[in-house]
Amino acid sequence: MVNKPAPDATRRSEKSRRAIYEAALSLVGEVGYPRTTVEGIAARAGVGKQTIYRWWSSKADVLLEAFLDLAEQAAQAAGHEPYSLPDTGDLAADLKAVLRATVDELLDPRFEAPSRALAAEGLVNEQLGREFVTKLLEPQLQLYVHRLRAAQDTGAVRRDVDPRIALELFVSPLAQRWLQRTGPISYDYTDTLVEYALHGLAPR
Amino acid sequence: MVNKPAPDATRRSEKSRRAIYEAALSLVGEVGYPRTTVEGIAARAGVGKQTIYRWWSSKADVLLEAFLDLAEQAAQAAGHEPYSLPDTGDLAADLKAVLRATVDELLDPRFEAPSRALAAEGLVNEQLGREFVTKLLEPQLQLYVHRLRAAQDTGAVRRDVDPRIALELFVSPLAQRWLQRTGPISYDYTDTLVEYALHGLAPR
Numbered sequence: 001m002v003n004k005p006a007p008d009a010t011r012r013s014e015k016s017r018r019a020i021y022e023a024a025l026s027l028v029g030e031v032g033y034p035r036t037t038v039e040g041i042a043a044r045a046g047v048g049k050q051t052i053y054r055w056w057s058s059k060a061d062v063l064l065e066a067f068l069d070l071a072e073q074a075a076q077a078a079g080h081e082p083y084s085l086p087d088t089g090d091l092a093a094d095l096k097a098v099l100r101a102t103v104d105e106l107l108d109p110r111f112e113a114p115s116r117a118l119a120a121e122g123l124v125n126e127q128l129g130r131e132f133v134t135k136l137l138e139p140q141l142q143l144y145v146h147r148l149r150a151a152q153d154t155g156a157v158r159r160d161v162d163p164r165i166a167l168e169l170f171v172s173p174l175a176q177r178w179l180q181r182t183g184p185i186s187y188d189y190t191d192t193l194v195e196y197a198l199h200g201l202a203p204r
Numbered sequence: 205m206v207n208k209p210a211p212d213a214t215r216r217s218e219k220s221r222r223a224i225y226e227a228a229l230s231l232v233g234e235v236g237y238p239r240t241t242v243e244g245i246a247a248r249a250g251v252g253k254q255t256i257y258r259w260w261s262s263k264a265d266v267l268l269e270a271f272l273d274l275a276e277q278a279a280q281a282a283g284h285e286p287y288s289l290p291d292t293g294d295l296a297a298d299l300k301a302v303l304r305a306t307v308d309e310l311l312d313p314r315f316e317a318p319s320r321a322l323a324a325e326g327l328v329n330e331q332l333g334r335e336f337v338t339k340l341l342e343p344q345l346q347l348y349v350h351r352l353r354a355a356q357d358t359g360a361v362r363r364d365v366d367p368r369i370a371l372e373l374f375v376s377p378l379a380q381r382w383l384q385r386t387g388p389i390s391y392d393y394t395d396t397l398v399e400y401a402l403h404g405l406a407p408r
Contacts, residue, residue: 032328116327116328117328119327119384120324120325120327120328121324122384122385123320123323123324123327123383123384124236124320124321124324126385129384129385130385133384133385133386137384137386138386141386148405155407156406156407157405157406157407158405158406158407161400161405162396164387165377165393165396165397165400166400166405168376168377168380168381168397169373169377169397169400169401169405171380172372172376172377172379172380172381173369173372173373173376173377175376175380175384176372176375176376176379176380177372177376179327179383180323180326180327180333180337180341180379181326181330181333181334181337182337182341182342182345183368189369192366192369193369193372193373196365196369196370196373196401196404197373197400197401197404197405198404198405198406199404199406200400200401200402200403200404200405200408201352201361201362201365201370201373201401201402201404202360202361202362202402202403202404203359203360203361203362204404204408
């Protein structure tokens with residue numbers, strides 16, 4: 001998807017690339033996905049349309065990479081690697097820390113509007129929705145799968161639990177409150193989700 | 205919001221009302237919320253625009269009532285009252301039954317397209333989103349709150365659990381899979397959610 005630039009063009013390209021990401025995210029947050037165009041992104045980023053088409057084939061491609069970049073920055077700001085969850089041996093503490101960082105990200109205005117615009121489009125545009133789930137959301141969910149598998153190895157999670165479903169007990173409630181505004185989100189809230197998910201609602 | 209019709213107009217009104225609901229739901233599913241108009245709903249329902257404005261003040265109002273009516277029909281089709289959850293004394297069985305009925309509803313084509321269109325709009329149109337949550341979604345979630353409170357009274361759920369958060373452990377995963385297409389939905393899936401939520405992921 002991305003052609004490697006010639007060495008002497010790298011610095012300038014990197015700057016353009018970042019300007020294009022920022023333009024794409026701000027534009028989709030302001031006017032929504034259907035009215036975001038490659039021309040509009042180019043104009044806002046101060047580059048030619050051809051610069052965008054040299055690197056990406058469509059606005060969906062630009063946005064996908066812009067979100068991947070944003071998620072990477074958010075993970076680094078939260079002090080953890082973008083491609084794994086912390087494993088201190090204390091599953092509850094690790095999940096709470098990651099979900100608290102997610103709360104921060106969801107409440108970040110740079111993230112809010114573009115993410116809503118994209119999620120809204122993904123609900124009704126099945127192809128776009130599936131592409132973003134496959135390339136952006138599911139890889140993030142798989143980090144929880146790996147952390148829960150490690151917890152199964154140490155006995156902190158039952159062996160008969162399917163990690164891919166289990167993670168939804170704390171990830172999906174936060175996602176729904178944020179997406180549909182069904183309730184406030186806070187550290188207390190996500191901490192509670194982790195406690196309920198690990199220990200269940202029934203008496204022990 | 206709805207003026208009571210004169211007695212001799214009741215039968216005709218009821219027929220028009222249902223035609224308007226159906227027109228509103230099918231239209232929003234086909235063209236999305238922004239392009240749905242009161243004029244378009246009237247034309248499809250075969251009534252005058254003034255007939256709609258006599259009963260409702262906006263397209264949002266028409267759609268809200270159309271969805272309330274659809275939810276009522278779905279509850280009756282599933283064999284339970286629309287305004288309460290079953291209470292057989294077996295919490296897991298009751299929750300599984302209600303979630304299985306919800307799976308049926310989510311997979312019903314009459315429900316699918318209009319619900320997606322409305323949810324998508326609610327993500328980016330905060331006023332509409334909040335109105336539909338307050339009037340449509342939250343009352344449904346409160347049915348789970350009441351059922352979980354009854355379970356606290358019989359000792360099936362711990363006293364220190366907040367039922368409004370607890371219900372999200374099984375409701376939100378299903379909502380997210382359906383909304384964002386993050387995974388398949390089935391009776392097995394929702395049964396598993398109930399088991400995990402009640403008994404937790406950690407060894408007992």
